[in-house]
Amino acid sequence: MQGLPGRRTCTRLAETVAIQHAVLALLVHGPSYGYQLKGAFQQAVGPQWGPLNIGHLYQILDRLARDGLVVAERQAQATKPDRVVYEITDIGRVELDRWLSEPTSRSGGFRDDFFLKVTAAARSGEPATVRTVLSNQRGQLLRELRNLDGLRRRAEDPVVGLLLAAATRHVEADLAFVDDAESALLTDGGALLRALAGHAGGMFTEGPGAARAAG
Numbered sequence: 664m665q666g667l668p669g670r671r672t673c674t675r676l677a678e679t680v681a682i683q684h685a686v687l688a689l690l691v692h693g694p695s696y697g698y699q700l701k702g703a704f705q706q707a708v709g710p711q712w713g714p715l716n717i718g719h720l721y722q723i724l725d726r727l728a729r730d731g732l733v734v735a736e737r738q739a740q741a742t743k744p745d746r747v748v749y750e751i752t753d754i755g756r757v758e759l760d761r762w763l764s765e766p767t768s769r770s771g772g773f774r775d776d777f778f779l780k781v782t783a784a785a786r787s788g789e790p791a792t793v794r795t796v797l798s799n800q801r802g803q804l805l806r807e808l809r810n811l812d813g814l815r816r817r818a819e820d821p822v823v824g825l826l827l828a829a830a831t832r833h834v835e836a837d838l839a840f841v842d843d844a845e846s847a848l849l850t851d852g853g854a855l856l857r858a859l860a861g862h863a864g865g866m867f868t869e870g871p872g873a874a875r876a877a878g
Contacts, residue, residue, distance in 0.1 A: 687758065
């Protein structure tokens with residue numbers, strides 16, 4: 664009988680799902696190609712995520728294309744191999760909106776779906792999107808706290824109680840991060856969000872057209 668996937672496999676799958684939605688968020692700002700998306704992703708999420716493997720990224724792009732979330736166009740270059748440029752589709756935008764509107768179940772560490780969701784929401788430039796993402800996540804975390812409190816009250820094993828206490832501290836830290844994000848992103852009338860959105864768009868100023876012109 665085939666066993667259940669291990670924790671590392673599950674984490675890898677969760678990361679792939681998270682990255683594919685981050686790629687869709689980057690493509691909202693305009694068409695792009697693989698290495699450009701790699702650089703934009705790493706710049707957007709910062710060094711704590713670690714380098715993004717280009718082979719893994721192309722697997723994700725192939726999957727997105729198969730699912731109709733992006734379209735790929737092969738473009739010839741005068742002195743270099745053909746370049747494949749990706750563009751988000753209407754279906755891809757619907758999927759990105761769905762992802763942004765749903766709370767995230769915790770995966771652990773900072774390398775998780777919610778961190779990417781905050782990154783994508785902030786670079787959308789839309790305060791309402793950021794509020795939705797943070798509000799949904801706060802509600803999810805408060806529900807987790809209530810559940811953990813009930814489990815701790817019923818726990819008879821002291822080690823189980825310690826583990827539940829540790830889990831509670833992690834959730835409380837996540838709530839503090841939600842509060843910090845709200846304070847940092849939503850207290851200046853949207854000025855920071857507008858700047859972030861402009862910066863994200865700027866990542867694609869040297870897009871496919873400019874690349875062709877440069878040869």
